Amino acid sequence: MPDLIIKSMVVLFGCLIGSFLNVCIYRMPRSGKVAPEDFLKISGSKEHSDKLWEDLISSGYIDEDGYVEKKFKKLRKKNQLAKFELAGAYAKSKKQIFRILDKSCELSIDKPKRSFCPNCQKQVLWYDNIPLLSYLALGGKCRFCKKPIPFRYFFVEFLTASLLLVVYSFFGLSVQFFTYGVLTCALIVSTFIDFDFFIIPDEITLGGLIVGIVLSGIFPQLHGASSWLDSLIKSGLGILAGGGSIYLIGQFGEIIFKKESMGGGDVEFLAMIGSVLGWQMALLIFFLAPFFGAGVGIFARLTKGAEIIPYGPYLSLATFIVILWGNNILKFLFYF
Numbered sequence: 001m002p003d004l005i006i007k008s009m010v011v012l013f014g015c016l017i018g019s020f021l022n023v024c025i026y027r028m029p030r031s032g033k034v035a036p037e038d039f040l041k042i043s044g045s046k047e048h049s050d051k052l053w054e055d056l057i058s059s060g061y062i063d064e065d066g067y068v069e070k071k072f073k074k075l076r077k078k079n080q081l082a083k084f085e086l087a088g089a090y091a092k093s094k095k096q097i098f099r100i101l102d103k104s105c106e107l108s109i110d111k112p113k114r115s116f117c118p119n120c121q122k123q124v125l126w127y128d129n130i131p132l133l134s135y136l137a138l139g140g141k142c143r144f145c146k147k148p149i150p151f152r153y154f155f156v157e158f159l160t161a162s163l164l165l166v167v168y169s170f171f172g173l174s175v176q177f178f179t180y181g182v183l184t185c186a187l188i189v190s191t192f193i194d195f196d197f198f199i200i201p202d203e204i205t206l207g208g209l210i211v212g213i214v215l216s217g218i219f220p221q222l223h224g225a226s227s228w229l230d231s232l233i234k235s236g237l238g239i240l241a242g243g244g245s246i247y248l249i250g251q252f253g254e255i256i257f258k259k260e261s262m263g264g265g266d267v268e269f270l271a272m273i274g275s276v277l278g279w280q281m282a283l284l285i286f287f288l289a290p291f292f293g294a295g296v297g298i299f300a301r302l303t304k305g306a307e308i309i310p311y312g313p314y315l316s317l318a319t320f321i322v323i324l325w326g327n328n329i330l331k332f333l334f335y336f
């Protein structure tokens with residue numbers, strides 16, 4: 001098949017995949033998440049809803065960030081509203097509270113099936129859902145409520161198609177292209193979610209870790225290994241190097257700054273990346289990312305006075321560079 005046709009297909013599929021990544025970026029961090037304001041109707045005042053919030057955390061139904069815990073998800077799945085026990089002043093409102101938590105869990109990657117406008121909640125018509133083109137045709141506004149659609153939707157589709165094209169031009173039609181393409185998608189989703197929510201979802205980090213191990217076992221060439229066992233060992237070392245390096249620097253930061261300096265998601269994120277790229281590349285990413293992070297961090301502090309900066313985007317940027325040029329960088333560093 002002529003190269004130009006394959007490239008066109010990579011771009012076409014890249015746009016469609018980008019469209020799906022937009023769904024992931026919007027829904028993943030919002031699924032099963034509640035905020036103290038959601039309970040204002042029940043509690044009546046901010047002060048009281050804060051109390052209710054604390055009760056929900058101490059009862060083990062939500063975590064500190066407002067994500068619904070497994071304990072609640074189990075009750076929800078088995079329809080056991082009666083077992084939903086809440087101590088304190090809000091015991092009598094437990095039905096309403098259950099419903100609010102329940103509703104937050106309804107949103108997921110595959111539910112609802114069709115995309116909707118985050119503002120007016122109306123379903124997006126199929127012909128308004130064509131990657132890149134629909135955004136331009138609609139002039140970047142919702143057909144119904146005319147509210148601007150964030151430019152990000154267009155950008156993510158464009159970015160996904162472009163990056164997949166770059167990966168293709170480096171690796172051709174190969175196992176590497178497929179694997180690094182999937183990894184690139186994970187990097188894009190993590191970057192945008194981390195920017196907004198300062199988290200990287202477990203579906204990406206732990207889910208991706210399993211995918212990384214499985215692919216390493218099936219395709220030893222990913223690690224330049226001679227057998228599946230050798231490849232799995234290299235994948236395992238990548239997990240240790242990636243997760244371990246971030247974990248240790250986090251511990252170090254806690255001792256120096258006396259506060260949490262690395263989110264737990266970052267540990268799992270680089271462990272996942274290490275499972276695919278191996279320990280040398282994981283360490284290279286570890287040392288490369290702060291250069292981007294420091295630059296942007298200083299900029300963010302100067303412009304916005306931001307206190308915390310998400311680290312996922314810089315790990316992602318470093319990872320993409322290492323996917324393309326990691327071997328060259330290592331050669332340059334150690335033979336020069």
Ligand SMILES: [Zn+2]
Pocket residue numbers: 117118119120121122142143144145146147
């Ligand atoms: Zn709308």
